[in-house]
Amino acid sequence: MSAGPSLLLIEDDPVLGGSLTQRLRLEGVPHWWARSAAEGEALLRRHRPSLIVCDMQLPDGSGEALLMRLMPELGAIPVLVVTAYGEVAQAVRLLRAGADDYLEKPFTAQHLLEKLRSLPVPPEPPSAPAEAGWRAPTMRRLSEQLDRLARVGSSVLLTGESGAGKEVAAQRLHARGGADRPFIAMNCAAIPAELMESEIFGHERGAFTGATQRHQGFAERAGEGTLFLDEVGELAPNLQGKLLRLLQERRFTRVGGREVLSLRARVVAATNIDLRARMAEGLFREDLYYRLAVVELHLPPLRERAEDVPELAEAFLRHFAAAFGRPELTLSTAALEAVLRHDWPGNVRELRNRIERAAVLGARNELDADDLFPGREAEEIQPLTLAEARDAAEREHIRRALARCGGRIAEAAQLLGVSRTTMWERMRRLGAEG
Template identity: 50%
Template sequence: MSPEPPLIGIVEDDAIMGESLVQSLTLEGYAVHWWQDGASAMGEIETLRPDLVVCDIRLPDADGQTVFKTACNAGGKAPFLFITAYGDIDQAVGLMRAGAGDYLTKPFAMEDFLNRTRQLLDSGQRDQAEGVLGISRPMLELEALLRRLAQRPSSVLIAGETGAGKEVCARFLHTNNPRKDAPFMAVNCAAIPDNLLESEIFGHERGAFTGASGRHLGYAERARGGVLFLDQIGELPLPLQAKLLRILEERRFTRLGGEQSLTFEARLICATNADLYQAVRDGRFREDLYYRINVVSIEVPPLRDRPEDISWLMQRFFAEFTASMGVELRGIGSLAEEVALAHDWPGNVRELRNRVERGVALALGDMLMPADLFPEYRGASDETAAIASLAEVREAAERRQIERALAETQGQMQAAARLLGVSRTTLWEKLRRYGLTAGLTD
């Protein structure tokens, strides 16, 4: 039996254009579904799950950006090929930064359209398991590792700065495991007082201590065959470290004040933002437990080390919060993105999420602007200084992009210029201004 052809969804209100695209794609052997308005597409795209969506940016009842966000929120991974007029190119480029596949400017040659279609279908088949945690190389590599680990029962230690996404990675591990329907029990070891932590993790029997009026099942028991996730594991008191070690060695435990031995069925995943090895040397963490929980160790890179993910995450959070709050905003302004790219993000992804949520809730205009993300700009008494600050941000973002292009092309100016979409002369002038001329080749 021959495999089913790829399904391509077309969102196009122009009858002549739509019929032309349907006919050309059908002759190429693709299955095609044509929607003539945005509402129909958004209502059916989750059910049909096309392999590629060809979408006009301007529709009678919506725009392509809304259709794209709806598909993303529904969990769709199909690449989008946007059809745009010349005046909408900026929006199309912004959508590509948000994760869309490509765009074509009207009028276009049908052969060019079919070539782009084939390229996007090929890339979608190669990358269908990628880009869930981020689009930067470090996060794509981390995601691939987590997918492999998901099929194995080994204990995992996830390290990384506060807010970098350690629990997100732990949940990703769980949802890609065959036992994903089992519970995921998360415990923040630093958020629960020491005198309650043992009871919360291991449970207690009635009368085990003052106030224990009944039996309480702990997280270890409630996790059953799923995951017990211990965040901030370095804050676990030494006496509880010994009991946790026994769980890992014997796969058994008892409730506080109890005598019955219970089987521990869950997978243990731990996370820390501290140097556990240093804690072992300082005597604050058991060495034997350290090696037990550190069967496989992974590290989530901080957001400042993966700038490619910043705009991608902003778009995801923007779509999430505009939908949940019912707020109508046109999008994220380019200046807001530039300010975000220049920020160090000490709070990592958690800080970015918080700033986008606050910005969407309190936005002053119909676009998310720098002052919405960073309210500290609103208090500037000197308006000129605020404008100068944004200019500096723009230059810093431009310099970083040039440096990335040079790194990608091993310092070859012509190749870097092509990658950046500028002439060699323009790139040379910018390199001189930023002092980046050393080690270049033609």
């Protein structure tokens, strides 16, 4: 797998799920494990994994229904569908709806890793554009507060729903205080607990098995800039204590080291969890909360800032149009009206992902409401032979790769791991030229 991917596994089988997550942990792949459709949806609202692996049979519903409902919100995140033997037609429906590949049970963890390595993992997409989305009165007030905070070094806690733009606010604060300094972001929920201490503080060569050289942690790399602790509410209790000591003493040592280093960076933390409720339950340290929340600012959800929606939509469209080689893309009047009517439960992240998906898959230069909000699920198809099903899946996969590469065949061939000659031959045989 490429460096730094994360994975969401939606699988209710405790034996299979346990073995897969254990292997992912050993491979150092950040991951989340959902055991039901509801838990999977909640995790997708909170995170943007690099890859999604979803079983079709879940205790509270169908994995197919879950993916069909959420596919427009996933943008270009690759999806791997796990099916039981003989469910090829179901897999093909999902491939046509936007999934990238399928895998039949039973399978080994090694087989899954090989499949994951074969999938095109897109680069991390942009957060909300830096200057877009600040028109609403609440956002203008927040911008003024960030400008004032930029003149001092106080710790800041940003709260708000997942996808509301907390990291964008942190970057805005950082830019106002000195954009030439490092901005180091650490996702507290994506790093395995056993690696967290090394990632924060760094380690010396030989500190533990596999530590072949000195490693600078987030606290050291942040220098005199900003250390951004995203999803800080997910920190394990033992790590909360170590973070508290770091904030209190402003000093630390690398794991396995003796040299005392100074924390020079401003600490900005973010969470979508009610930390006061966590404190009442004994799950989050009260003393750490007050160290982090010297100043606490709230990011309102997108549904409460309708003035910002059109500007954000247009800014994301410009970005993805340029990224996918489709500079002529525009939003129709109907699309803009639909964007304004939508409640945006996934906030800015959902808006970004819907725009990204429409920019990849939209057939016309003017994207309509149906491109952003598909009006119906993928149509039922007539039963296919296995060969026909595989051809159909391969045809759709080639077309998506071409769309992702702006129609450039050489780049699409490289993305799919084949030669340009092979790509031409497959396109002609499968009728995927258009």
